[in-house]
Structures are given as structure tokens and as C-alpha cells.
Amino acid sequence: SQQGEEDPQALSIQEGENATMNCSYKTSINNLQWYRQNSGRGLVHLILIRSNEREKHSGRLRVTLDTSKKSSSLLITASRAADTASYFCATAPSSNDYKLSFGAGTTVTVRA
Amino acid sequence: GAVVSQHPSWVICKSGTSVKIECRSLDFQATTMFWYRQFPKQSLMLMATSNEGSKATYEQGVEKDKFLINHASLTLSTLTVTSAHPEDSSFYICSGLGAAGNTDTQYFGPGTRLTVL
Secondary structure, three states: OOOOEEEOOEEEEEOOOOEEEEEEOOOOOOEEEEEEEOOOOOEEEEEEEEOOOOEEEEOOEEEEEEOOOOEEEEEEOOOOHHHOEEEEEEEEOEOOEOOOEEOOOEEEEEEO | OOOEEEEOOEEEEOOOOOEEEEEEEOOOOOOEEEEEEEOOOOOEEEEEEEEOOOOOEEOOOOOOOOEEEEEEEOOEEEEEEOOOOHHHOEEEEEEEEEEOOEEEEEEEOOOEEEEEO
8 A cells, every 4th residue: 555645746857957856655664765767667766764874875876764754855966868768656554564654645747 | 776677567468368477576586476457547556475485475456366366486477367258458567575685675576567359
């Protein structure tokens, strides 16, 4: 079942700008993951943040996690046209349950 | 990174026929594989979880007799849509779990677009 909600649903920015999207979830989690999906393609794993972590970086990506608010954010800095895609957060409930619940996704369009 | 392939990438079939979709982990042994479906502009919905050598576990509302899953080896899982109907048209995506060094990360295949006429 779908547990996460993401906002905004869609985001349009100019190349070089930063893009921020948020994910909220309802139940306790073991970890939260962010994925990217280009139109009509499979998902690419971007970053995993565990429940005991607050912030994680990977290249131009920065993810935060606030378990008290049950929310996470994904920041893409210095966006490029190639970052145009849909971004999904997904939560895993426990350390021995790997089923993921996906959010509704944020569609990001980066204008050249 | 860990690579998962799916075959075919797209398929068109007539109503009432069965379609088999293969999911392979190419460079790791996937102890668990997951099958999802995705409708246009929507999120992924988990259909079932399959562990090698055992029966798949289906999510609520997913008909196990309609969506047959076989996980015959640590690198191959198949999803067969039996007696397909137009409402089964969707994007089906599999993922594999178990890559060395990232045992709790699911690696996704590129998806299979099924169109039932």
C-alpha cells in the first residue's frame, strides 16, 4: 500500500537552480529511499537514509530525514536538463521487512 | 551497480491470452524479488514478493491465480499474466534484493509495458 505523500506533485525550474521536494510518511520506518524514474523507464536508486541518520549527501543530492515529523526532503543542487524525471520516496518498515511503500512522486522538469 | 533486466520490454497481446515476463538479476543473486505495477502518471504498487524456491506472497487485492509468479533460481523470476484483459494493461516492474554490499537496496529492472487489446 502507498504510505508516502510527496509535494509538490510537479516542479519546473531553470537549469542551474536547486530543486527541493518533500516526502511525508505515516508509520515508523527502518529506512527511506529515493528513486528517480525517467519517462517510461525503470527506477534508479539514488540514496538510502536510515532512521538513525539525519542527513546524507551523494554528489549533487542532499537528503534529510526528520523521524519526529515523519518527513524527508530531497535537494538537487545546480540542476541540469538530464535531471528531468519523476522522483519517488519509498519507505521500508523494519530491518527484516524489505517491502517498499512508494510515495506518489514529484515530476521535475528542468528547463534549459 | 547491480543490474536487473526484464524481458520483453513491451508486449501487445489479445484479450484472453497469457503473457510471461522475465526478470533477471545479471550480476548478483537476488534472494528476494518484487513485482510492481504502475499505471500512467501514478506510483508503483507492490503486487507480490517472491523468494527463491518458495511460493510468492501476494499483496491484498492481487489475484494469485491471475498473476503467477515463479522464482526458480537466484537470478530469475517470472510473472505470468493469465487470461489477460484490457484492464491488465500496465507497466510491470520487477526488482531484486541481495546485491553484495547493499543487501537492503532494491535494484529495479527497466520495466515491461503490457498492452492488452
